[in-house]
Amino acid sequence: MxxxxxxxxxxxxxxxxxxxxxxxxxxxxxxxxxxxxxxxQPEARPTKKPLGHRPGINDSETPILLKESEILATVLKRMQQGTAAGESFTKPKAEESVAVQPSPQSSPSPSPSPTPTVASFPFVSEDKDVRLEILGARRQGGSLLLDVSLQNESAQPIRFLYSFLDVSDNNGRPLSAIAEGLPGELPPRSDAFKGTVRIPTALLEDAQSISLMLTNYPDQALSLKVEGIPLNP
Structure with missing residues (x-):
């Protein structure tokens, strides 16, 4: 059950x-x-006329090709009709399309540039009765040596710290320089002290001249500056 x-x-x-x-x-x-x-379903038969076809407009299956002469004749007729209606087809005058050319003028020959004057040694800088002279420049090994002279004609002793010596080339690049044989203090009304400033030639590269500036220590009241020192080979 x-x-x-x-x-x-x-x-x-x-x-x-x-x-x-x-x-x-x-x-x-x-x-x-x-x-x-x-x-x-869309019609897949290409021979059947599409929807919206207007009878009487190009009902033939083969397109009608026009002859070249008939096309040229039609274009010429339309151009003539446009001319009659006031359209201008005239070509611009030859003299209007020709640009006026300036008459050639003989350019003046450039005058020869003056030969620059090269300053010669010694180079002298003086400030507050303290005199700095660059007596000459020579190369020794891999260094450029500047022969220098310092003289104090004032009534006070003058101290120098040669780490303040500022040397640069004509391109404005700073150069490393070492002062040799110069005293750290010049007595009052002293004779001239001679020494050298050594600059590595590897730093000079394409330099043509150098500048040198020296000041006293610690007040830095002097400005002994020499520019345009030529580099002799």
Whole structure:
């Protein structure tokens, strides 16, 4: 008895599922048909005239080719009609299209530039009775040596700190320099003290001249400056 009830319930459920599936399929088909209503398959035959074709306008399958003489005649006729209506087809005058060329003038020959004057040794700078002289320049090994002289003609002793010695080339590049043989202090009304300033030639490169400036220590009240010292080979 219980087996018959279970079988009957299973068949009922299966019938309900099949009925629900059929109803769903019918509803989907109806919705799809309604959505595609009015949609037509495009024409695939090229020989058939397209929609919206006007009868009587180029109904022949083969295009009509015009002759070259007929095209030229039509263009000439339209040009003549435009001229008669007031359109101008005249070409510009030759003299209007020709640009006026300036008459060539002989350019004056450039005058020769004056030869620059090269200053010669010694180079002298003096400030507040203190005198600096650059006596000459020479090369020794890998260095350029400047022979210099310092003299104090004032009534006060003058001290120098040669780390303040400022040397640069004509391109404005600073150069490393070492003072040798010069005293750290000049007594009042002293004789001239001679020494050298050593500059590595590797720093000079394409320099043509150098400048040198020296001041006292510690107040830096002096300005002993020499410019344009030529570099002799």
């Amino acid at each position: 219980r087996l018959n009830s279970t079988l009957a319930l299973s068949l009922l459920l299966l019938s309900l599922m099949l009925g629900a599936g059929f109803v769903s399929a019918a509803a989907g088909f109806a919705l799809g048909r309604q959505a595609l209503k009015g949609v037509r």
